[in-house]
Amino acid sequence: METIFDGMNFLFQVHARMAWLLIVSSVIVLWVASLFKIIHGSYSLPKGTFFNNLKNGGSVNKRNVLFVVAHPDDESMFFTPTINYLTLRGHNVHILCLSIGDADGKGITRKEELYQASAILKVICNVVVEAFILARYNVVPHQQVSVLDHPNLQDGFGKVWNDSILANIIEEEITRNNIDSIITFDNYGVSGHCNHRDVHYGVRKLLQASSQRKIEAWELVSTNIFRKYSGPVDIWLSSLNPMQSSHEVVHCLLNEQPRKSFLAMAQHSSQWVWFRKLFVAFSSYTYVNTLKKM
Ligand SMILES: *[C@@H]1O[C@H](CO)[C@@H](O)[C@H](O)[C@H]1NC(C)=O
Ligand SMILES: [Zn+2]
Numbered sequence: 001m002e003t004i005f006d007g008m009n010f011l012f013q014v015h016a017r018m019a020w021l022l023i024v025s026s027v028i029v030l031w032v033a034s035l036f037k038i039i040h041g042s043y044s045l046p047k048g049t050f051f052n053n054l055k056n057g058g059s060v061n062k063r064n065v066l067f068v069v070a071h072p073d074d075e076s077m078f079f080t081p082t083i084n085y086l087t088l089r090g091h092n093v094h095i096l097c098l099s100i101g102d103a104d105g106k107g108i109t110r111k112e113e114l115y116q117a118s119a120i121l122k123v124i125c126n127v128v129v130e131a132f133i134l135a136r137y138n139v140v141p142h143q144q145v146s147v148l149d150h151p152n153l154q155d156g157f158g159k160v161w162n163d164s165i166l167a168n169i170i171e172e173e174i175t176r177n178n179i180d181s182i183i184t185f186d187n188y189g190v191s192g193h194c195n196h197r198d199v200h201y202g203v204r205k206l207l208q209a210s211s212q213r214k215i216e217a218w219e220l221v222s223t224n225i226f227r228k229y230s231g232p233v234d235i236w237l238s239s240l241n242p243m244q245s246s247h248e249v250v251h252c253l254l255n256e257q258p259r260k261s262f263l264a265m266a267q268h269s270s271q272w273v274w275f276r277k278l279f280v281a282f283s284s285y286t287y288v289n290t291l292k293k294m
Contacts, residue, residue, distance in 0.1 A: 027233075034232035038254050038287055050251040050291070051091060051181070064177060066094045068170055068184040068203055070195035071101040071155055072114035072147065073271050076264035077280065078190050078220060080121065081255035081289040082183060087122045088256060095123055096173045097147045098166065098199060103155040106270045111147045116267040118145045120260065146173060157194060166202025167209060174215065181216045183291065188222035190285065207294060217294040220285075221250070227284055232258070234284030249293040261286040 053061050065086055069075050075083065075095055086093050097114055100107035123144055148169065153161050173179065184203045189196025200219065207217055227234050238252045255261060265280050266272055280286050 030233050031231060034235055034287075035258070038232055038235060038256075038258060050253060051086065051089070063091045063181050064094065064179045065091055065181045065183060066096055066170075066173060066177065066179040068096050068098070068182055068199055070098055070185075070189075070193070070199045072097055072110040073101070073117070073265065073268045074185075074196070075114070075121065076117045076261065076268065077276075077283070078185075078285045079183065079289065080261040080264060081253050081285070081287065082220075082291065083121050083123065084255055084257050084260060085253045085289075093121075093123045093144065094173075094177050094179065095145045096170065097145070098150070098153050098161070098169070098202075099155045099195065100147055100149045101155045102149070107149065107155070109270050110268065111149075113268040113270060114147055115145060117264040120264045120267055144177075155195060159195065161195060161198035161202065163198065163201045163205040166199065167205040170202060170206050171209075180214070181218070183218045183220070186219035186222050186292065190220065190222050190228075192222075203294070218251075218291040219294050221290040221292050223284060223290070229282045230284055231282050232284075232287040235288045238284070238288050238290045251291045253289045253291065255287050255289075258287055 051061075051063050051065075063086070067075055067079055067083070069079070074097070083093055095114075095118060101110040150165070150169070152165055153159075170182070174182075182203055185196040185200045187197055187200050189200060203217055203219075207215065222228075223234065223238070227237050230237065235252075235254055261280055265276065
């Protein structure tokens with residue numbers, strides 16, 4: 001009896017091991033295939049219909065896009081696929097960061113890190129190009145990255161950010177930079193951080209208030225925990241998403257340069273610890289953004 005039992009036990013262990021091997025190798029194959037798809041996708045660059053409406057002359061209508069985020073590093077950690085998509089197509093990208101991220105007293109450093117990350121993401125480079133052109137016409141180039149240190153908008157859990165104050169600040173930024181489109185968090189804010197969620201409600205407030213103006217706003221869709229940590233594999237899952245919600249306008253943007261997410265995040269040296277490195281590798285937000293019209 002005992003030998004039969006041992007035999008079965010042995011078979012079961014072999015089985016379990018093979019099942020594990022199969023699962024692990026499938027995941028690896030899926031990762032590699034997904035990465036290949038993302039990188040290969042970048043060869044056919046001008047595809048995609050997002051912000052790609054043509055002017056009468058046939059050239060793409062260049063937008064002035066404002067990213068509204070809560071902390072320095074939100075732009076690199078969550079929005080890189082969209083920022084890359086836009087800068088590669090020549091749109092003007094602006095960032096409004098509503099706090100210096102001073103929860104741990106590193107705010108001053110983090111503000112500088114945001115400028116460095118923006119340079120990697122080619123957000124400030126637009127200023128350089130423009131400055132060259134604008135110099136001839138003696139015009140001061142506008143600042144494309146604004147970081148706020150407002151007494152009522154301080155970084156931290158449990159700090160409530162007033163949506164009226166937010167809406168006013170965002171509106172000023174829109175007017176100052178002639179913004180026509182906004183991209184921000186959705187009402188869960190990817191990680192559920194209250195500052196991210198409040199930023200969303202600030203943009204909502206603004207949209208309600210200035211309904212007569214033609215500001216187009218998009219929110220970054222927060223995914224469930226399984227998709228969130230599926231890395232590049234999420235490109236398949238998120239491309240199914242737009243079909244499900246046919247009544248909503250949804251765009252799914254692949255990161256044409258996933259390396260840039262790492263390079264940009266690495267500029268945030270004070271935040272670039274091992275678990276954030278892991279996060280950037282495994283997070284689907286490094287590889288794909290799903291945007292929904294607000
Ligand atoms: C937000 O600020 C506005 C004006 O500053 C004020 O009227 C309003 O009561 C505040 N809202 C909350 C929830 O504190
Ligand atoms: Zn944040």
